[in-house]
Amino acid sequence: MNNKKFVIATLVAAIAVSAPVAADWTKAASLLVGDKSAQNGAFEAQDALLAKFVASSQLIADAQLLAAKSLKLDELVAKMEAENTAKQGVAVDQISTIAAHGATLSAELQKDGAQLDDESKKLYLEALVQYAAGLVATKSVVDTAPGFISSAKNTISSASITEKLSVTKKLEDGFYIAKELPGYAKSLWETSSVMMSFAKSNNIEVPVDATKALTDISFN
Numbered sequence: 001m002n003n004k005k006f007v008i009a010t011l012v013a014a015i016a017v018s019a020p021v022a023a024d025w026t027k028a029a030s031l032l033v034g035d036k037s038a039q040n041g042a043f044e045a046q047d048a049l050l051a052k053f054v055a056s057s058q059l060i061a062d063a064q065l066l067a068a069k070s071l072k073l074d075e076l077v078a079k080m081e082a083e084n085t086a087k088q089g090v091a092v093d094q095i096s097t098i099a100a101h102g103a104t105l106s107a108e109l110q111k112d113g114a115q116l117d118d119e120s121k122k123l124y125l126e127a128l129v130q131y132a133a134g135l136v137a138t139k140s141v142v143d144t145a146p147g148f149i150s151s152a153k154n155t156i157s158s159a160s161i162t163e164k165l166s167v168t169k170k171l172e173d174g175f176y177i178a179k180e181l182p183g184y185a186k187s188l189w190e191t192s193s194v195m196m197s198f199a200k201s202n203n204i205e206v207p208v209d210a211t212k213a214l215t216d217i218s219f220n
Contacts, residue, residue, distance in 0.1 A: 042155035042167075045148040046174035050091045052141045053177055057094045059134030060188060064101045066127035067195065070120040071108055076101075092173050095180050102191040109198040116202050125204055128195055132213035135192060139217055142185050145178040185219035 061084045068076045080101055087093040108114070116124055152171045159167040192214045199206055206214070 042148075042151045042171060045151045046171055049141065049144050049148045049174050049177060052137070052144055053091045053181075054089055054094065056134055056137030056141050057091070057098055058088075059130060059137055060098055061094070061101070063127045063131035063134055064098070064105055066123055066130060067105055068108075070116060070124035070127060071114065072120070073108060076104060076108070092176050095177060095184050099184055099187050102187055106191050106194045109194050114198070116204075121202060121204050124199065124202070125206065128199060128204075128206055128214070129210045131192060131195060132210040135188060135217050136213050138185050138188060139219070141177075142181055142219060145181050148174055149178050182219065189217065189219050 061080070065077065065080050065084070068080060083097050083101075087097050152174060156164060156168050156171070196206065196211070196214055
């Protein structure tokens with residue numbers, strides 16, 4: 001998690017530089033107390049962001065697993081099941097794990113000559129529909145992130161001198177997810193394009209709603 005620590009340290013430094021220095025010593029007391037209501041709002045915003053991410057990532061993880069099963073990739077299935085179980089509910093761990101599984105799955109789907117039997121086609125279709133739901137949920141997370149970032153930055157700026165570092169640390173998971181979201185969401189969308197191409201090559205008819213979700217959502 002060195003990358004996460006770097007992100008938080010950079011944020012603290014940026015806020016410290018941008019915050020005005022109080023020359024009026026009568027303001028010292030307020031600097032030591034901080035704004036508790038603002039802190040509570042930021043923590044609630046973080047809880048909402050992380051909860052949405054965990055829910056959306058579970059949909060994607062389940063879809064990836066179904067797709068791997070449809071391809072009869074037993075080793076990949078076992079790896080996914082183990083890692084998904086170990087990191088379930090832990091947003092900062094799930095984001096990298098799901099991205100890695102997506103890259104592996106994409107590579108498998110693009111191998112020449114991969115064909116599915118009728119039973120596997122049903123399983124793959126189920127994976128696609130699940131993945132579409134995951135993409136829609138991920139878009140909701142992406143839309144939620146800016147509100148959290150704004151609330152969190154305001155909270156850190158208004159925190160007392162003695163609490164600033166502590167408050168920042170409590171918000172680091174939210175900041176990490178918000179920072180990684182654009183690249184993560186884009187990778188999910190790219191995998192969806194591969195999944196749709198594979199479905200087409202195997203003559204799998206995808207429902208209109210799922211097709212729309214998989215092709216119309218943009219994370220650019």
